[in-house]
Amino acid sequence: MRVVVPVLPPFWAGHSEAASSAGAAAGARAVIGRHLAGWGLQSLTDDALLVVTELLVNAVRYGKPPWNISMWLMSREGGRRYVRLEVADAGAGIDINLIRARWRHPSSSLMDGGRGLFIVDTLASSWGNGHSSHGHTVWAELEVEPDAPGGGPPPSG
Template sequence: MRVVVPVTSPFRASHSAAASSAGTAADARAVIGRHLAHWSLQRLTDDALLVVTELLSNAVRHGKPPWSVSMWLTSHEDGRRYVRLEVADAGAGIDINLIRARWRHPSCSLMDGGRGLFIVDTLASSWGNGRTSHGHTVWAELEVKPGSPGGGRAPSD
């Protein structure tokens, strides 16, 4: 099962990319929060909002417009469920293996940047990226733990 929620329509930078992305990030967080509550997945709200904020901030800072945000609720064949967040942009993308190798290097300092994806790496069950015909998408999956408070129900829409 896959329920896709288009959190934002693709949007372009206006006079100020920062102002445009701030408004869109707030809108995306509101939509995500509402859908997680509707799906009884409130326990994931803080992590999901932080992850989407980091992914969208990176897309605006390093990518190219248009940007878009999507959220999926997926059920895998093994019964595990995930909330998948995706942020797409028209940029060339990033080398995730290089980023992860940098984190493992003894001289790595997150003081110079890279904290956002490190946070995503910490909170998400898995994350990655991929090229599309229109650019680049970075995704993160948050696992819905069964039996926990806010563990969720299957969506009816």
């Protein structure tokens, strides 16, 4: 089962890139919070809002417009469920393996950047990226605990 929620339509930087990304982040957080509540997954709200904010900030800072945010509710075999958050942009993307290698390297420091993705890495059950002819997408998955309320199917409609 896959339920795709287009959190925001693609948007471009307006008069102020910071104002556009701040407004988009606020709008995305509101939509995500409403859908998680509707699915009975309020326990994921704080983590999901932090993850999507970090992914969007990186897309606006390092990517190219338009930016797009999506959220999926997915089920795996065996009934395991997760929420997948995706932030896409038209840029070339980043090297996720290089970022992860910097975290493991003793001479590397999070003071030079990478803290946002480190937070994503900590909160998400998995995350990664993908490239296409249209740009770059970074995704993160938050697993729904089996005994979490709302463990049934999402509401229809």
